[in-house]
Amino acid sequence: xxxxxxSICVGCRMCEVSCSSYHFGAVSPGLARIRVAKLEETGIDMxxxxxxxxxxxxxxxPTEALAVGADGVIVLDADLCNACRxxxxxxxxxxxxxxxxxxxxxxxxxxATACVKACPSAALSYLEDNRETSLAAFPPVRGNPNQRRAxxxxxxxxxxxxxxxxxxxxxx
Amino acid sequence: MTIYxxxxxxVDLSEHRIHRGDTPENGIGGRTWNSVTLLxxxxxxxxxxxxxxxxxxxxxxxxxxxxxxxxxxxASAKSPLTGYLGDSGARGFFGPELRWAGHDQIVFTGASDxxxxxxxxxxxxxxxxxxxxxxxDITETTVQLRxxxxxxxxxxxxxxxxxxxxxxxxxxxxxxxxxxxxxGMGAVMGSKKLKAIVVRGDKPVKPVDAEFFKKVxxxxxxxxxxxxxxxxRRLYGTTRIMDSLARMGVLPAYxxxxxxxxxxEKVNARALRRDHVVKSKSCYNCNVHCSRYNYxxxxxxxxxxxxxQAAFTVKCGNSDLGLAVGVSNAVNRLGLDCIxxxxxxxxxxxxxxxxxxxxxxxxxxxxxxxxxxxxxxxxELIAKREGIGDLLAEGTKRAAAKFxxxxxxxxxxxxxxxLFSADPRGIKGYALMNAVNSRxxxxxxxxxxxxxxxxxxxxxxxxGHREAAHRWEEKGKGALVNYAEHLGLLSxxxxxxxxxxxxxxxVDFDLAAEAYSGLLGKSxxxxxxxxxxxxxxxxxxxxxxxxxxxxxxDTLPERFLDRPIPDGPAQGTTINIRRLxxxxxxxxxxx
Numbered sequence: 017x018x019x020x021x022x023s024i025c026v027g028c029r030m031c032e033v034s035c036s037s038y039h040f041g042a043v044s045p046g047l048a049r050i051r052v053a054k055l056e057e058t059g060i061d062m063x064x065x066x067x068x069x070x071x072x073x074x075x076x077x078p079t080e081a082l083a084v085g086a087d088g089v090i091v092l093d094a095d096l097c098n099a100c101r102x103x104x105x106x107x108x109x110x111x112x113x114x115x116x117x118x119x120x121x122x123x124x125x126x127x128a129t130a131c132v133k134a135c136p137s138a139a140l141s142y143l144e145d146n147r148e149t150s151l152a153a154f155p156p157v158r159g160n161p162n163q164r165r166a167x168x169x170x171x172x173x174x175x176x177x178x179x180x181x182x183x184x185x186x187x188x
Numbered sequence: 189m190t191i192y193x194x195x196x197x198x199v200d201l202s203e204h205r206i207h208r209g210d211t212p213e214n215g216i217g218g219r220t221w222n223s224v225t226l227l228x229x230x231x232x233x234x235x236x237x238x239x240x241x242x243x244x245x246x247x248x249x250x251x252x253x254x255x256x257x258x259x260x261x262x263a264s265a266k267s268p269l270t271g272y273l274g275d276s277g278a279r280g281f282f283g284p285e286l287r288w289a290g291h292d293q294i295v296f297t298g299a300s301d302x303x304x305x306x307x308x309x310x311x312x313x314x315x316x317x318x319x320x321x322x323x324x325d326i327t328e329t330t331v332q333l334r335x336x337x338x339x340x341x342x343x344x345x346x347x348x349x350x351x352x353x354x355x356x357x358x359x360x361x362x363x364x365x366x367x368x369x370x371x372g373m374g375a376v377m378g379s380k381k382l383k384a385i386v387v388r389g390d391k392p393v394k395p396v397d398a399e400f401f402k403k404v405x406x407x408x409x410x411x412x413x414x415x416x417x418x419x420x421r422r423l424y425g426t427t428r429i430m431d432s433l434a435r436m437g438v439l440p441a442y443x444x445x446x447x448x449x450x451x452x453e454k455v456n457a458r459a460l461r462r463d464h465v466v467k468s469k470s471c472y473n474c475n476v477h478c479s480r481y482n483y484x485x486x487x488x489x490x491x492x493x494x495x496x497q498a499a500f501t502v503k504c505g506n507s508d509l510g511l512a513v514g515v516s517n518a519v520n521r522l523g524l525d526c527i528x529x530x531x532x533x534x535x536x537x538x539x540x541x542x543x544x545x546x547x548x549x550x551x552x553x554x555x556x557x558x559x560x561x562x563x564x565x566x567x568e569l570i571a572k573r574e575g576i577g578d579l580l581a582e583g584t585k586r587a588a589a590k591f592x593x594x595x596x597x598x599x600x601x602x603x604x605x606x607l608f609s610a611d612p613r614g615i616k617g618y619a620l621m622n623a624v625n626s627r628x629x630x631x632x633x634x635x636x637x638x639x640x641x642x643x644x645x646x647x648x649x650x651x652g653h654r655e656a657a658h659r660w661e662e663k664g665k666g667a668l669v670n671y672a673e674h675l676g677l678l679s680x681x682x683x684x685x686x687x688x689x690x691x692x693x694x695v696d697f698d699l700a701a702e703a704y705s706g707l708l709g710k711s712x713x714x715x716x717x718x719x720x721x722x723x724x725x726x727x728x729x730x731x732x733x734x735x736x737x738x739x740x741x742d743t744l745p746e747r748f749l750d751r752p753i754p755d756g757p758a759q760g761t762t763i764n765i766r767r768l769x770x771x772x773x774x775x776x777x778x779x
Contacts, residue, residue, distance in 0.1 A: 028470035028479040029281070039252050041398045043450035044252075044288050045341075046390025053340065054281075057331055059467065059481040059488060064424045114459045115390070129261070159338070166340040180466045 017088065017143050018050060018122060018131060020063040022172050023179075025139040027054045027061025034134035038125055049122040051133050053169035057093050062175035063131070063140060064165050065122040066090060068112045069151040074103035074112060086142075090121040108154035110165030189716060191216050192249045192708055193402040194292025197313060199306060201380050202239060202298025204315050211293045216704070219275055219680035221293050222264035226273065227727050232734045235732075236268035236372075237379040239299035245286075245385065246293035248683045252284030252472075254394045254405045255703055256412065257685035258281050259472035260483060261345070261362075262514070267371040268379075269356040270604040270628045273734045274371030275680075278280045278345070279471040282362035282387065282604075283683055285343035289389025296380055305333070305384040310391060313480030318383040324359045325349060325521040329488075333386055345385045348523025349573040351378035355581040356515050356541045357528035357606070358571075361520065365490035366471070369525040371605060371627055393529060398708025404528035404702045414424020416520035422468070425478030426687065427457035430502075434639070436659065437758030438614040442557060442745065443538040444600060447756035448613055450621055451507035461495065471685065478687060482513050492516035492526070498609035501529020504537055515563050528583060531606035533566050537585050541695035544594030551561050600745045603628030613748050614758040615639065615659045618766040620669045624742045626728040634676025635690040636668045646693070660761065666771030677721040682686060729778075744770050 029045070030054045036047035050065035068088030075082050081096035082103060088180065090103075090112075099117040113120030124142065132140045154168060194211040198559035212224040222244040234240040243265045252259040261283035267274025286294075289308050305318040317447045321329050326348040334342050343362060350358035351374035358374030359367040368374075412418060420428050433439045434452055441449040453459065461480070468478030469490050481490055492500075492513060500512035519526050538553035547555060553570075553576070554561045569577030579587050585604045588595040600607040605628030612619035617636030625633035638647050639659045647657035651671045653664025672690065677688040678700055689695035697714035704712040743749075746763045751763045773779055 023467070026468045026470040028477055029475050030473055030474065030475065033254055035404075036392070040392060042392035042394035043254050044390050044392040046288075047392055051341075054363075056490075057327055057341070059469070059483065059490070061469075101502075125386065162339050162341045183484070185403050 017066040017068045018063070018124070019141050019143045020138045022060065022062045022169070023140070024178050025052070025061045025063060025135050026137050028136065029132045030065050030136060031140060034130040038128070047120070049113050049120045051110070051113070051166045054174035055166060055170055055173065058177060059168055060168040060169060060176065062172055064109055064111050064168065065131070067109070067149045068152065068171035070148040071151055072160065073106040076102070076106060077086075077173065078102055087124055092119060093139060093164050094118065104161060107161065108151045108164060108165070109160065109168040110161030112161070126130070139145060189349050189511065189719065190214075191704065191712055191716065194221070194249065194297060195290065196293040196297050197291045197308075197726075198297070199315070200298050201296055201304070201315070201382060202299040204300070204314070206676075207513055207601035211246070213725060215681070216291070216720045217250070218246050218260070218262045218679040218683045219264065219277075219677060220720060221246050222262055222275060223273065223724050223728050223731065225293075225295060226264060226266065227494070227731045234266065236266040236271065236274075237375060239380070241266050241376055241379065241451055243296040243373070243376050243380060245296075247287045248292070249282045250703055251289035251683045252386070253395065253686070253707060254402065254473070255682075256408050257471065257476075257688050258472070258475045259685065261286060262680055262683065263360050263368040263373040265373060265376040265774070266375065267627075267743070268375045269372040272603060272628065273626050273728050273738060274373060274629065274736050276368035276370040276373050277680055277683070278362055278366045278368040279362035279685055280366030281472045282343040282345045282366070284472050285387045285389050287389070287393060287662040288391050289387050290391045294385070296382060299379060300381040301430040303381045303383050303680045305386060306382065307337075308385070308387045308389070310389055318719060321333065321355030321383050322352065324347060326440065326523050327364050327521050329755055330364055331382055332572060333384060337386065341388075343387045346375050346723060347374040348521060348571065350523040350581075351375055352383070353573045354378050355524060355570060356583045356586075357525040359525050361523060365520045367520070367525070369527065370630060370632070372525075374523055376693055384659040388418060394709045395774070397706045398538045401703070404699065404706050408694065408699065409475060409723060412692065415692050415694060416477070417692060421476050421478045421687070423691075424461060427460055427492070427497050429494045430456045430498060433610055435757065436614055436640075437731050437756040437761075438611040438755065439502055439756070440609050441613055443503055443534040443598070445538065445754070447614075447753060447758060449502040454507050455497070455501040455509045455512065459509055462511070463509065474685065474688070476688065480516070483701060484510065487514040487517045488522060492521065495609055496530065499526060500535065500563060502561065503530055503534040503609055507558060507565060508560070511560060511563060515567060519567050523566055524567055524571055527608060528606040529570065529602060530609070531754065532570070532584055532587070532607050533562060533582050534602065536566075536580070536750065537562065538598050539591065539595050542594065542598060544564045546593055549576070549591065562588070566767035584606075589677055597746060601629050602744065603741055605629040607745070608632075610749070611753060612744055613753050613763045614761050616658070616662055616763065616768060617659065617668050619744060619748075619765065620665050620772055621672065621765055623744050623765055623769055624669065624772050625673065626732055632676070632686060634672035634674070634679075635686065636665070636672040637691050638668060639665070660772070662764070662768060665768055666773075670775045673725060674718060677725060680689070680715060683719070718752065740743070
């Protein structure tokens with residue numbers, strides 16, 4: 017999985033650019049499998065991609081088009097997918113993209129991890145051990161994917177803001 | 189030749205009608221399209237705040253691509269502050285989103301009879317009611333629109349109370365603190381009763397020659413990361429300039445009365461980072477991320493950049509950096525240009541110091557140097573046009589005319605636009621840039637940075653004069669300013685961050701030509717781009733001449749011409765602006 021260190025992410029979205037460019041040779045946030053939530057009024061930025069979470073609610077696919085592949089990534093069988101968006105809506109943190117009738121899952125670029133290489137502040141890293149993070153605390157059906165991603169990042173950012181409030185320096 | 193013709197959205201706010209067309213055939217994106225549109229479609233002599241004015245918002249073919257920091261949008265209209273051509277760009281994330289929505293330029297004509305905002309969701313474009321947003325500041329407006337449209341990733345360019353109230357130096361701002369700040373484009377937006385532009389887009393920007401384009405992008409990234417100022421800019425952004433300007437002896441302390449600020453260590457970049465900054469922030473697709481987020485229990489936000497930091501500290505004689513940071517946040521939220529607002533306040537303080545106004549002229553507000561009351565109260569009074577704020581909202585030129593000749597002599601503006609935070613006498617290229625450029629008193633049209641480097645080889649290569657590498661030299665400054673103007677115009681067309689393209693000198697016409705060629709899949713030379721920029725620079729001059737500009741308006745404020753720098757490392761330095769302007773005219777072929 018791709019891990020983002022929220023205390024040093026500056027929100028430049030170079031990860032989105034490199035992801036979309038790597039997979040499609042073109043740039044658009046709609047093509048990216050990693051998305052940056054920028055909570056501008058609180059100064060928090062964080063890139064969010066599939067965490068290979070313990071629950072994997074996305075796997076509950078009506079056409080059984082999804083499976084878990086190597087390294088815990090979600091693998092789509094495009095022939096079986098009917099673009100119903102059930103998986104997109106099931107993800108509690110809005111980490112599944114959708115473009116032109118296909119859901120987009122982080123595939124770790126088959127090991128190339130373009131976003132990690134592109135990240136200029138070293139906020140992103142590739143965690144090989146796939147620690148099976150639980151997302152049980154995040155209700156799956158509140159809001160749309162962008163809103164869920166923002167809610168997730170707001171929770172992740174709370175400790176950082178507490179540091180700021182208490183005057184604790186978080187130096188990269 | 190036509191290099192790229194984009195799609196243009198025409199929004200008639202009087203009739204609430206929208207139709208689609210093309211951008212002008214001349215131009216290479218961004219400011220070039222806007223200037224051509226305005227020269228062609230505006231009648232000379234119109235009221236900048238009347239419905240006849242046209243507001244153009246544009247991006248360029250490279251915006252939202254993989255090219256680093258191609259992130260700006262350019263807003264242009266006839267300026268309510270100068271009466272000449274106005275334009276200003278903002279970084280952040282709005283520009284790329286507009287490009288991803290498939291629109292290269294938006295041209296707003298007429299004026300709405302009620303407050304509206306424009307919603308762009310790819311091809312769906314709607315004019316919507318904005319009455320519920322009235323009076324909200326820029327942060328509140330952005331947050332409210334993202335909430336009610338249920339998308340926290342929406343990009344919003346909005347005006348604050350200052351724009352609504354037609355303050356002549358109101359800004360259009362995106363991402364809460366990224367402003368198209370100069371020349372009052374927010375007031376033009378307000379005069380059209382347009383509160384915000386909201387964009388969502390996901391159409392890919394796909395280079396035609398992807399492999400070649402990628403190479404150019406990688407090259408630019410290398411140029412930036414290998415640059416000597418890379419680490420300094422990452423840590424401090426533009427605020428690092430304060431110490432440099434102090435060393436050069438051109439700090440504008442106490443509104444240009446001195447170049448020495450005794451409490452420099454309390455207000456400089458290191459102090460800011462140590463006491464107020466909690467993290468770095470970035471614009472779209474940039475590896476420098478030179479912006480910073482400030483946080484205190486009372487106020488938080490992005491910034492300040494050097495201009496706001498200096499304006500609210502050294503220029504106003506204020507040693508309390510925390511106060512200045514809070515004022516910067518407030519000015520951003522209210523929607524005021526920090527350069528003009530800072531200049532208005534500092535000028536008032538000097539007027540009080542010189543005794544040309546009294547406190548009863550300014551609603552009894554304490555105007556002593558560094559006055560906390562003035563710094564806290566004036567921005568809000570100006571933005572809301574309350575009390576003395578109503579006059580100050582007109583800018584220093586108009587306000588000084590009311591206060592009389594003593595106050596006029598203390599102003600620091602060119603063509604009505606307030607000057608930046610540096611003493612032009614000690615930096616001849618910047619002085620010339622302020623005197624001649626189409627916006628008025630402004631350093632950012634294109635940065636003649638080379639004169640601060642002492643790098644003679646670079647100066648020789650770029651402008652053909654070794655002497656141009658030294659800030660105190662007059663020789664070669666006409667050529668330097670002409671080059672810097674072209675590079676600035678190129679940046680405003682590529683919509684690239686000028687801190688990178690102009691200040692770091694990592695983008696030149698060759699690299700730009702390769703970027704355009706790769707993206708568009710056709711052969712575009714640096715000569716083509718230079719000529720496109722030369723053409724539009726003449727268009728801009730023609731616009732201003734048509735509005736009544738005279739050669740004698742290409743000058744500096746009187747206060748810099750009749751006396752030398754009084755103290756500090758550059759003590760005794762004078763400037764002969766006529767000679768510099770002549771040199772520039774010769775370079776332009778305007779004799």
